[in-house]
Amino acid sequence: MIELSALRKVYPSADGPVVALDGLDLTVGRGVVHGIVGRSGAGKSTLIRCLTGLEQPTSGTVTVDGTTLTGLSEKQLRAARRRMGMVFQHVNLLDSRTIAANVAFPLEVAGVPRERRRARVAELLDLVGLGHRAGAYPAQLSGGQKQRVGIARALATEPAVLLCDEPTSALDGETTRQILGLVRDLRDRLGITVVVITHEPSVVREVCDEVTLLEHGRVVQSGPLTEVVTATGSPLSRALVPVPDLPPEARRDLVEVTYATDDVATRDAFAAVAALGDDVEVLSATVEPLAGRRVGRLLVDAPRSGTDAVVARLRAAGLDPVVTGREAGGPDPAAGRREGVT
Numbered sequence: 001m002i003e004l005s006a007l008r009k010v011y012p013s014a015d016g017p018v019v020a021l022d023g024l025d026l027t028v029g030r031g032v033v034h035g036i037v038g039r040s041g042a043g044k045s046t047l048i049r050c051l052t053g054l055e056q057p058t059s060g061t062v063t064v065d066g067t068t069l070t071g072l073s074e075k076q077l078r079a080a081r082r083r084m085g086m087v088f089q090h091v092n093l094l095d096s097r098t099i100a101a102n103v104a105f106p107l108e109v110a111g112v113p114r115e116r117r118r119a120r121v122a123e124l125l126d127l128v129g130l131g132h133r134a135g136a137y138p139a140q141l142s143g144g145q146k147q148r149v150g151i152a153r154a155l156a157t158e159p160a161v162l163l164c165d166e167p168t169s170a171l172d173g174e175t176t177r178q179i180l181g182l183v184r185d186l187r188d189r190l191g192i193t194v195v196v197i198t199h200e201p202s203v204v205r206e207v208c209d210e211v212t213l214l215e216h217g218r219v220v221q222s223g224p225l226t227e228v229v230t231a232t233g234s235p236l237s238r239a240l241v242p243v244p245d246l247p248p249e250a251r252r253d254l255v256e257v258t259y260a261t262d263d264v265a266t267r268d269a270f271a272a273v274a275a276l277g278d279d280v281e282v283l284s285a286t287v288e289p290l291a292g293r294r295v296g297r298l299l300v301d302a303p304r305s306g307t308d309a310v311v312a313r314l315r316a317a318g319l320d321p322v323v324t325g326r327e328a329g330g331p332d333p334a335a336g337r338r339e340g341v342t
């Protein structure tokens with residue numbers, strides 16, 4: 001559905017060229033919700049602008065729904081953009097229009113006749129749960145309701161792809177969950193492909209099937225959510241299921257392991273640790289829902305027998321542990337929960 005190949009974008013600047021995207025390859029299949037995360041300056045916005053054709057890449061290609069955007073005329077680009085809906089952090093509705101008229105706006109621009117427009121707007125507002133507020137004005141809506149209108153408007157031209165740029169950053173926790181629930185529901189009902197740019201790990205955990213971590217315009221890690229999270233010690237694993245806060249006395253080499261509970265049962269992971277005897281202590285154990293599966297993480301201390309014995313035992317149980325801690329060059333376990341990938 002979306003294919004980025006050797007995508008490179010270099011901006012000229014007074015201090016010399018800035019490489020925003022550096023040979024990026026990425027494929028997102030139809031009906032998938034794909035998250036893009038990365039620190040500020042990693043290239044996320046540039047990626048979105050190249051995806052929508054607002055920015056021409058320096059080299060490489062962008063293909064969306066079978067159309068290669070590079071080298072298209074302005075008119076062809078406009079047509080291609082109609083196949084993409086955009087949802088932003090701030091919705092930007094026209095205050096003087098009712099929400100129905102706001103949703104109708106892209107249909108007017110596309111020249112859809114009035115009767116068809118009316119039917120489609122009613123359908124779209126029902127889809128986002130706002131059928132009963134068609135005559136309201138933006139000022140009468142909550143932030144979450146405005147974002148629903150934004151989503152309905154983005155879906156008006158029946159796009160194949162929905163691009164969401166920090167869609168919930170301005171919303172509270174409960175409203176965020178509702179909006180993300182709506183996005184998943186739309187994907188299920190419409191089969192639409194969704195790309196979500198976010199700096200919030202909770203958004204990725206809640207809505208994404210797959211995730212890509214960008215750094216300096218390059219893909220550092222990418223894959224299905226449970227796969228990247230169970231790659232113990234990998235950057236996305238740490239960002240999405242953060243290492244817990246530990247007391248200062250635990251600041252030494254520890255063994256960390258992350259697993260999908262349908263691959264290894266938590267009781268088997270615990271049994272493997274227990275078999276090591278009294279010396280070994282579980283410092284933290286969590287099991288969290290993730291992408292429709294459950295992911296467990298254990299942090300184990302072995303002050304006397306050392307980490308090698310623990311690693312060997314866990315490997316024998318089918319787990320994939322890593323040694324973490326300051327000496328191992330991993331994250332400082334005492335640094336606390338690292339909420340955020342930016």
Ligand SMILES: Nc1ncnc2c1ncn2[C@@H]1O[C@H](COP(=O)(O)OP(=O)(O)OP(=O)(O)O)[C@@H](O)[C@H]1O
Nearest residue numbers: 011012013018020039040041042043044045046047
């Ligand atoms: N128009 C421009 N001219 C020059 N440099 C630019 C331009 N747009 C972006 N850049 C640079 O390209 C790099 C990537 O920027 P980009 O905005 O894509 O990052 P980002 O991941 O979206 O960051 P943020 O999360 O802060 O929005 C940065 O170094 C930025 O300074």
